Amino acid sequence: MMAAIIALTLLAVVFGLMLGFAAIRFKVEGDPLVDKIDALLPQTQCGQCSYPGCRPYAEAIAKGEADINQCPPGGETTIIALADLLDRDPKPLNPENGTVKPKMVAVIDEQRCIGCTLCIQACPVDAILGAAKHMHTVIESECTGCELCLPPCPVDCIDMVPLGQDILTWKWPYPEEAAPKPAVLEKAS
Amino acid sequence: MSNAGARRLWRFRGGVHPPQHKQVSTTLPVRPAALPARLTLPLHQHIGEPAEPLVKRGQQVLKGQLIARPQGYVSAPVHAPTSGTVVDIGEYPVPHPSGLSAPCIVIEADGEDRWIDHAPVADYQSLSPSELRNVIREAGIVGLGGAGFPTYIKLNPGHRKALDTLILNGVECEPYITCDDMLMRERAGEIAAGIGIVRHALQARQCLVAIEDNKPEAYDAMCRATAHLEDVTVVQVPTLYPAGSEKQLIKVLTGKEVPSDGLALHIGVVCTNVGTAAAVHRAIDRGEPLISRLVTVTGGAIGRPGNLEVLLGTPMEELIHQCAGDSGAIERLVMGGPMMGFALHRFDLPVIKTTNCVLALTAAELPPPRPVMPCIRCGACADVCPVNLLPQQLYWYSKAKDLDRVQEYHLFDCIECGCCSYVCPSNIPLVQYFRYAKGDIWTREREKEKADIARRRHEFRLERLAREKAEREARRNRKKAALQADTARREKQAEIQEAIARTQARRRAAMKAAETQRRKAQQTARGRERPSPAARNAGGEGGNEKSGAPAGMTEDAPQGKDE
Amino acid sequence: MHAPVSVTRVMLQVLLAMIPGLAAYIWFFGWGIVYNLLIAMTVAVVAETVMLALRGRPLRPYLLDGSALVTAALLAFAIPPLAPWWVTAIGSAFAIVVAKHLYGGLGYNPFNPAMVGYVMLLVSFPREMTSWVPPLDFSVYPMSFLEAGRYILTGQLPAGVTFDALTEATPLDTLKTNLGMGNTVAEIRAQLGLDEATSRLLSVIPIFGAIGGKGWEWIAGGFLLGGLWLIHRRIISWHIPLAMLGALAIMALLFYLIAPDRYASPLFHLFSGATMLGAFFIATDPVTAASSPMGRLIYGAGIGILTYIIRAWGGYPDSIAFAVLLMNMAVPLIDHYFKPRVFGHDRD
Structure with missing residues (x-):
């Protein structure tokens, strides 16, 4: 009886020491988890996740305050990447935050723009150029399609247009296994 | 000395032997295609940046005239294939797997086919390799084997002074396609002339002309045509798809493997298509830019299959028509071969620089649509993969959209040959999965870049x-500070003023007192009286006047601070 | 463009390749195997249909793929020829329902379904599963086609025949039992490999043939032939059979050279029990085997070594099923570590 207690106590002490040693010796330096999460987010800065930008959302995820399925612009890809990083199960996008839409860019109707600069102040990535009383214009390559410039515009002159596809950006679609269809050939031409 | 003797060959792993179907399109000699009424010339017929149009709508152009110039280093110009009028510059459907449109220059032919002034390079040997490459660049020559990589870049050995081996690729391993075969049979001389030029540009020690052993006529023709050339060897390689793929061919001929992340150049080899060599010859020895190419028109729906010399921009349906094709019977129209080509969406697409074959397949020629079954892990795909990949693992991860794992399995080494x-x-469209995964990775990288920006x-x-x-904030603070300082100064000034006023008042009082005293003294002098205490006080006040100086100094102090 | 290959063609050719082995089996052990095959195949197809319907998969392509028939055939060969019908039926249903479909169906099952079915039967019905029959020449009562059928389906024996008289342990079993009793291999073979007249005199059955078990060596030869044909047709690759047979032979040779009295000869091991069937038909099941050439060699060798270890020192006389199932477990690991060198890459 005594021997067993002593043996178990000894074992516990030895293993405890080993674990303690391992915890110090093999300590993994605290990862900048927020940076890693932030790197996976699409940086649209649209706020649809209910946080004022991608980094605040990343911080919220890291703290465990926000779920990983709140980013509509990132869609499935981002959710899977986050799930992968955080070792969680992927889940479908939370519909409260919005739905997945095709990539869009803002275009200002230059006829209607009155040059109020409100959209310039709203743009999270400074992608709108212009000065007061002068027509504004969106730098297409910098626009993230966040739509934050739409509400402030007093004359409603900003439209979201889907990003066009050309042969340079086109990519092969995901194969349709159920019914492999050949390319439709327009016979009448 | 050209020789056709036994030469040690190596072999690459894998490969398949699909039915050839080449015989049918080699019975007739190469015919010129009829001059089309309209030619549509895409600005992007090559790998790299699209060309930039130099002509305007309505402008008259001559055959061989430069109509679009290259943009950037990896790009190629476009020339007018015949004389006529530019009727439009805009988006037109182009031969591309997407079926999308792209910018094109449309020329209405005037039927005269009038050449622009052009002259051959009198003596290419006198040109430096760099000058020679420039001529080739200006002639718009790109790889005619199917990839369309600008030739002048390929012919640049970089910092290497000389190159070991130039390989002329006449393997043509894809089923159905015979344009290189027919070119070698009928125009071996042009290829031989091209070899000389390309070798000069590269300063290559030796040249190997590789031809699959299912093309004996082409082999004989090339042997005869190169008999007079030093260090040129025509080599028959075993028929095995994809022996015509650059890296596999280099392995067969030299035993060397092009490193995964490198170019053939890095192991001292440059490999170019026989058609490209002939185009180089035309550009140098005749001054003609690349405005036409040989196209194999074949498939079950074609009545008289064969090879046509086609002006770039010619609609494919005209070729089908000229080869007695039955467009009603065409179930699938393919550009390129059945293994690596892609299905087209319409008949009126133009022939471009990379169109080696127009394949019109009937329903009978297509494999019956069988359902895709689950992978049974049989490993047949891995056995035939010429790059030694594990296609079933790649398939698994591509299907699961696991883009990181799929790269661990070397997705980007896949040459999309279609053997798997x-x-x-199980009838799984493996290559489609790999193309999808590659595209997704590229898109993801682009998006990542954009997200970083x-x-x-x-x-x-x-x-x-x-x-x-x-x-x-700072400005406001400063203003506040300045304001405060101002008030302080004003207060001080007021104080000083007060002090001055006081002093003056005292002085006046003192003077008055002195006056009074003097008068008193005068009176005393008159009346012999002692001085009054008021006069003593005035003297003390006088001493006090000196202590007013520091007050004057403090008045200056705020000014000093303000500087 | 597509080569004229399909899962159905693969499976059909595998079934065809079993014919020489089957012929030898019938020749030496009677008609029981035919009933086993028919029962196993019928049950397998029914189970497959039910499972496909339950899982909402299209019936036609999956039933036509023939994989259920191959599983059923492999299982039938592993069951004693006179086993009652319900043994075969349970095994076949278990193989298809549990080992195949509950693990995801064709292409997804980690364990060879036929072997899972067999092992389940072996541990559940040890008596039925170990009551083998002697070669017909030495059978007390060689049953006709109908008599065999009647016994398998109803359990009724011809008049005057007892079940115990009909059955006999397999050579591997006999060897193991006798070795356990301290006899040497030579003694066992001498005792049991007598010519017909002597054996009748001593009333022992000569179940050892020239190299393996009597009759068994011919069945093994039949499967060897079929297997070589499959390799020739490129339905299976040579790696697994060669590695498995090679490893088994080397192990057997090693111990045979050390102590020929205690260990059977390599040839005996190669031509007894399910060695050849296992090497060419069971271990090569692509779904559950390793996939790269190097991986297949490791996988095959592992099966060969495990087979020998279990046969020589384990509790069961034959062990192909256990060896295969154990190596099935190692497949993901093997596949992870033995990737081929990709063109243009240095070896990792």
């Missing part, structure tokens, strides 16, 4: 806003 799909008993811009904006706020 060809042998898969957006992040930087957003951070910059936040920083800017913070800075602006800080600046505003």
Whole structure:
């Protein structure tokens, strides 16, 4: 009886020491988890996740305050990447935050723009150029399609247009296994 | 000395033997295609940046005239294939797997086919390799084997002074296609002339002309045509798809493997298509830019299959028509071969620089649509993969969209030859999965880049806003400080004024007192009286006047501070 | 473009390749195997249909793929020829329902379904599963086609025949039992490999043939032939059979050279029990085997070594099923570590 207690106590002490040693010796330096999460987010800065930008959302995820399925612009890809990083199960996008839409860019109707600069102040990535009383214009390559410039515009002159596809950006679609269809050939031409 | 003797060959792993179907299109000699009424010339017929149009709508152009110039280093110009009028510059459907449109120049032929002034390079040997490459660049020559990589870049050995081996690729391993075969049979002399030029550009020690052993006529013709050339060897390689793929061919001929992340150049080899060599010859020895090419028109729906010399921009349906094709019977129209080509969406697409074959397949020629079964892990795909990949693992991860794992399995070494799909008993479209995964990875990288830019811009904006706020704050503080300082100064000044006023008042009082005293003294002198205490006081006040100086100094002090 | 190959063709050719082995089996052990095959195949197809319907999969392509028939055939060969019908039926249903479909169906099952079915039967019905029959020449009562059928389906024996008289342990079993009793291999073979007249005199059955078990060596030869044909047709690759037979032979040779009295000869191991069937038909099941050439060699060798270890020192006389199932477990690991060198890459 005594021997067993002593043996178990000894074992516990030895293993405890080993674990303690391992915890110090093999300590993994605290990862900048927020940076890693932030790197996976699409940086649209649209706020649809209910946080004022991608980094605040990343911080919220890291703290465990926000779920990983709140980013509509990132869609499935981002959710899977986050799930992968955080070792969680992927889940479908939370519909409260919005739905997945095709990539869009803002275009200002230059006829209607009155040059109020409100959209310039709203743009999270400074992608709108212009000065007061002068027509504004969106730098297409910098626009993230966040739509934050739409509400402030007093004359409603900003439209979201889907990003066009050309042969340079086109990519092969995901194969349709159920019914492999050949390319439709327009016979009448 | 050209020789055709036994030469040690190596072999690459894998490969398949699909039915050839080449015989049918080699019975007739190469015919010129009829001059079309309209030619549509895409600005992007090559790998790299699209060309930039140099002509305007309505402009008259001559055959061989430059109509679009290259943009950037990896690009190629476009020339007018015949004389006529530019009727439009705009988006037209182009031969591309997407079926999308792209910018094109449309020329209405005037039927005269009048050449622009052009002259051959009198003596290419006198040109430096760099000058020679420039001529080739200006002639718009790109790889005619199917990839369309600008030839002048390929012929640049970089810092290497000389190259070991130039390989002329006449393997043509894809089923159905015979344009290289017919070119070698009928125009071996042009190829031989091209070899000389290309060798000069590369300063290559030796040249190997590789031809699959299913093309004996082409082999004989090339042997005869190169008999007079030094260090040129025509080599028959075993028929095995994809022996015509650059890296596999280099392995067969030299035993060397092109490193995964490198170019053939890095192991001292440059490999170019026989058609490209002939085009180089035309550009140098005749001064003609690349405006036409040989196209194999074949398939079950074609009545008289064969090879046509086609002006670039010619609609494919005209070729089908000229070869007695039955467009009603065409179930699938393919550009390129059945293994690596892609299905087209319409008949009126133009022939471009990379169109080696127009394949019109009937329903009977297509494999019956069989359902895709689950992978049974049989490994047939891995057995035939010429790059030694594990297609079933790649398939698994591509299907699961696991883009990181799929790269661990070397997705980007896949040459999309289609051997795996060809042998898969479960009928899985493996190559489609790999193309999809590659595209997704590229898109993801593009998006990542864009996200990084957006992040930087957003951070910059936040920083800017913070800075602006800080600046505003600072300004306000300063103003407040200045205001306070001002009040203080005014108060001081008031004090000083007061002090001065006081002093003056005292002085006046003192003077008055002195006056009074003097008068008193005069009176005393008159009446012999002692001085009054008021006069003593006035003297003390006089001493006090000196202590007013520090007050004057303090008046200056705020000014000093303000400087 | 597509080569004229499909899962159905693969499976059909595998079934065809079993014919020489089957012929030898019938020749030496009677008609029981035919009933086993028919029962196993019928049950397998029914189970497959039910499972496909339950899982909402299209019936036609999956039933036509023939994989259920191959599983059923492999299981039938592993069951004693006179086993009652319900043994075969349970095994076949278990193989298809549990080992195949509950693990995801064709292409997804980690364990060879036929072997899972067999092992389940072996541990559940040890008596039925170990009551083998002697070669017909030495059977007390060689049953006709109908008599065999009647016994398998109803359990009724011809008049005057007892079940115990009909059955006999397999050579591997006999060897193991006798070795356990301290006899040497030579003694066992001498005792049991007598010519017909002597054996009748001593009333022992000569179940050892020239190299393996009597009759068994011919069945093994039949499967060897079929297997070589499959390799020739490129339905299976040579790696697994060669590695498995090679490893088994080397192990057997090693111990045979050390102590020929205690260990059977390599040839005996190669031509007894399910060695050849296992090497060419069971271990090569692509779904559950390793996929790269190097991986297949490791996988095959592992099966060969495990087979020998269990046969020589384990509790069961034959062990192909256990060896295969154990190596099935190692497949993901093997596949992870033995990737081929990709063109243009240095070896990792």
